[in-house]
Amino acid sequence: MLGPVRIEDVSRRYGRRWALIHVDVEIRPGEAWMLLGHNGSGKSTLIGCLSTALRVHEGRITMGGRELWEHRQDLRGRIAVLGHKPHLYDDLSAAENLSVWAGLGGLEADIPGLLRRVGLDPERRDPVRMFSAGMRRRAALARMLLKQPELVLLDEPFTALDPAGRELLVGVVRSLRDAGATIVMATHLPQAARAVCEHALILEQGRPIYTGSVDGLPQDLAFE
Amino acid sequence: MVYGRWTISGGMITIAIGLLGLLYLLVVGALGLRPSRPVLPVAWEQPMGLVGLVLFVIGNALGLFYAPAERFMGETGRILYVHVPAAWLTMVCFLVAATAALGFLFSGKRHWDSVVESACEVGVVEGVLLLILGSIFARPTWGVWWSWDPRLTSSAVMMLSFVGVLLLRGIVRDPDRRATWSAVATILAGVNVPVTYMSVKWWRSLHQIQSETMKGSAIDGSMRWILYFNTFAFLFVSVWFLARRYRLAEARAEAEMPEPLPPAVPRPGVTA
Amino acid sequence: MRTLRQTAQMLRKELLTEWRQRSRVSGIFWFALATVLMVAFSTPESTILPRIAGGTLWLGLLLASTRSLDQSYAVEHEHGAMEGLLLWPVEPVAVFYGKALANTAVLVGVALALLPLLVGIYDAPIHGSLPMLFLTVLLGCGALAAPGTLYGLITSQARGSSVLLPLLLFPLVVPALLAVSNATTKIFEGDPMNQAPSWIALVAAFDAVHWSLSAVLYGRIQED
Numbered sequence: 161m162l163g164p165v166r167i168e169d170v171s172r173r174y175g176r177r178w179a180l181i182h183v184d185v186e187i188r189p190g191e192a193w194m195l196l197g198h199n200g201s202g203k204s205t206l207i208g209c210l211s212t213a214l215r216v217h218e219g220r221i222t223m224g225g226r227e228l229w230e231h232r233q234d235l236r237g238r239i240a241v242l243g244h245k246p247h248l249y250d251d252l253s254a255a256e257n258l259s260v261w262a263g264l265g266g267l268e269a270d271i272p273g274l275l276r277r278v279g280l281d282p283e284r285r286d287p288v289r290m291f292s293a294g295m296r297r298r299a300a301l302a303r304m305l306l307k308q309p310e311l312v313l314l315d316e317p318f319t320a321l322d323p324a325g326r327e328l329l330v331g332v333v334r335s336l337r338d339a340g341a342t343i344v345m346a347t348h349l350p351q352a353a354r355a356v357c358e359h360a361l362i363l364e365q366g367r368p369i370y371t372g373s374v375d376g377l378p379q380d381l382a383f384e
Numbered sequence: 385m386v387y388g389r390w391t392i393s394g395g396m397i398t399i400a401i402g403l404l405g406l407l408y409l410l411v412v413g414a415l416g417l418r419p420s421r422p423v424l425p426v427a428w429e430q431p432m433g434l435v436g437l438v439l440f441v442i443g444n445a446l447g448l449f450y451a452p453a454e455r456f457m458g459e460t461g462r463i464l465y466v467h468v469p470a471a472w473l474t475m476v477c478f479l480v481a482a483t484a485a486l487g488f489l490f491s492g493k494r495h496w497d498s499v500v501e502s503a504c505e506v507g508v509v510e511g512v513l514l515l516i517l518g519s520i521f522a523r524p525t526w527g528v529w530w531s532w533d534p535r536l537t538s539s540a541v542m543m544l545s546f547v548g549v550l551l552l553r554g555i556v557r558d559p560d561r562r563a564t565w566s567a568v569a570t571i572l573a574g575v576n577v578p579v580t581y582m583s584v585k586w587w588r589s590l591h592q593i594q595s596e597t598m599k600g601s602a603i604d605g606s607m608r609w610i611l612y613f614n615t616f617a618f619l620f621v622s623v624w625f626l627a628r629r630y631r632l633a634e635a636r637a638e639a640e641m642p643e644p645l646p647p648a649v650p651r652p653g654v655t656a
Numbered sequence: 657m658r659t660l661r662q663t664a665q666m667l668r669k670e671l672l673t674e675w676r677q678r679s680r681v682s683g684i685f686w687f688a689l690a691t692v693l694m695v696a697f698s699t700p701e702s703t704i705l706p707r708i709a710g711g712t713l714w715l716g717l718l719l720a721s722t723r724s725l726d727q728s729y730a731v732e733h734e735h736g737a738m739e740g741l742l743l744w745p746v747e748p749v750a751v752f753y754g755k756a757l758a759n760t761a762v763l764v765g766v767a768l769a770l771l772p773l774l775v776g777i778y779d780a781p782i783h784g785s786l787p788m789l790f791l792t793v794l795l796g797c798g799a800l801a802a803p804g805t806l807y808g809l810i811t812s813q814a815r816g817s818s819v820l821l822p823l824l825l826f827p828l829v830v831p832a833l834l835a836v837s838n839a840t841t842k843i844f845e846g847d848p849m850n851q852a853p854s855w856i857a858l859v860a861a862f863d864a865v866h867w868s869l870s871a872v873l874y875g876r877i878q879e880d
Contacts (some may be wrong), residue, residue: 169791211743212743213739213743233745233747236744236745238747238839239743241743243736243739245735245736246735246736247735247736247739248737248740249669250735251676251677251731251733252676252729253674256672260665260668260672261740261744262667263665263669264660264662264666264741264744264746265745265746266662266745288735293662303740304842
């Protein structure tokens with residue numbers, strides 16, 4: 161197992177401006193955290209740092225005691241990201257996309273089963289280009305599930321999903337959690353995220369302003 | 385060698401001295417070593433540049449008026465007194481740029497990137513000078529402004545590669561990306577210089593051997609000190625340029641430096 | 657072994673996407689053909705056409721390669737697949753070799769389609785050995801593809817990439833271009849002095865340098 165994720169006094173900048181300032185959190189294995197805040201509060205940046213897409217400029221992140229950036233080649237296989245972009249090839253069908261990504265990572269996966277799980281028809285031959293935004297999100301979710309991740313990072317996962325899609329997503333994330341994965345979900349919809357997460361980190365202008373249980377949050381908290 | 389045996393030894397000595405000087409520049413500049421108290425009221429490269437300019441004027445006067453006309457090319461041969469140093473110093477600049485690029489990729493220190501920027505730019509400027517001088521030289525010697533002589537052609541290609549690096553630097557905004565990308569491009573451009581030279585040499589020499597007309601065109605042995613004189617003038621001026629440009633690059637990098645990280649403030653409403 | 661498997665998978669993915677967008681790949685061929693025709697139109701006397709046929713072939717391929725590289729990366733950036741590759745457990749070296757091999761394959765395809773037409777339009781009978789011509793084409797396309805794949809990654813992420821790619825790539829491939837043009841011309845005209853092999857050796861050396869150097873540097877660019 162991966163062990164705890166420690167975000168130790170992490171700061172990150174873009175160019176001259178600091179986007180994350182002194183974030184300090186420990187996420188224990190199997191916990192599910194929601195990451196709340198307005199647009200531009202640093203949620204995506206923190207997700208980026210955790211996913212090893214971005215380097216942290218101050219402080220450090222460790223996973224199971226290992227420095228994340230240093231061991232990124234190793235750890236990338238165990239971290240799954242569902243980001244703003246679906247990371248799919250437009251000209252390939254959903255099944256082909258999954259087979260390509262599975263092949264690249266050397267991952268064994270039941271591709272038709274995965275597609276059915278996210279509500280896509282494995283027999284469909286049309287390229288992802290023809291998909292609606294919601295279907296693309298579903299395909300991206302299936303891509304993420306190829307990995308059997310130990311740390312799952314979700315950046316605004318509810319975007320473009322209909323109520324059925326949201327339900328599906330919550331179900332999938334719950335089952336990942338039950339399998340022992342650690343979840344970090346950036347969102348500005350705390351109500352939807354409550355279904356999965358029991359911890360919350362609120363960021364404001366890059367600074368953490370609340371760290372702790374969701375029970376301590378007001379029920380009508382909103383970042384619209 | 386086109387210019388004869390003495391150019392090889394002369395070139396080696398000059399390049400060695402040049403590299404020593406530049407090494408000093410790199411050590412002082414890149415490592416940020418500063419004397420505790422400034423020895424001079426101005427930056428060290430300023431008097432060096434002044435000396436260089438004076439030498440430059442004297443050297444040109446020597447080449448134009450004191451030195452006798454060249455045996456085979458007559459008065460035209462005098463251009464060699466500036467053409468050859470320009471060629472050497474262009475090479476030195478690009479060599480420094482490639483070395484600094486390697487230094488950046490291995491160490492990740494921003495200072496190396498400033499050296500890359502400064503050396504590429506000075507190298508391109510001297511390269512342009514070199515090509516213009518070459519053209520002027522080619523016209524009376526070969527009767528054309530441009531010849532597909534391997535030296536000329538590979539110099540032009542080398543120049544273009546480094547112009548590409550400069551444009552890349554101009555286009556990329558993010559300082560970290562700019563540094564990595566231009567270091568990669570500089571290394572590739574540097575590696576390519578000898579390959580280009582060889583290929584161009586083979587390319588035309590199979591048909592016409594124009595560079596042969598220059599064979600034996602050595603400046604008389606007793607006059608070679610004028611060439612060295614001019615080389616030192618070029619060297620001093622180049623180091624002056626490099627140092628000034630390096631400081632400018634550093635100042636710009638300073639301006640791009642991140643704002644200081646705001647201090648951690650006690651967080652209100654934190655629960656365990 | 658792992659790298660090899662990943663390279664094969666990357667190559668498979670590249671060829672699959674290129675097959676799916678084959679109309680765009682054929683566009684590259686037409687572009688090269690147009691270049692070759694334009695050179696013929698701009699030549700005052702048709703008697704010299706046979707002599708410049710070899711160089712024209714490579715000029716056409718060089719210009720076509722910039723189009724093909726642009727497209728190769730447009731696919732990657734469309735839905736963040738390039739970032740997906742970075743965060744997937746794939747080695748950068750494998751990504752590079754997969755892409756470079758695919759780009760070579762596309763160029764070889766274009767070259768092979770172009771050759772018979774060139775022989776017709778430029779009235780350039782092939783006197784030399786055909787296998788040697790194929791070897792030249794293969795090595796030459798590789799020499800364009802390797803640095804092109806590296807620079808393509810840089811320029812596809814920068815503004816004004818359409819200008820930048822040729823500017824960086826063209827000076828770099830001058831040695832390769834000279835060598836393959838000469839070899840091709842010699843093979844077209846017949847090679848009594850047996851000069852073509854030394855030119856081919858020069859391209860091979862160029863390939864060796866750039867297929868190794870670019871692969872090493874690729875990871876640095878991708879990571880940034």
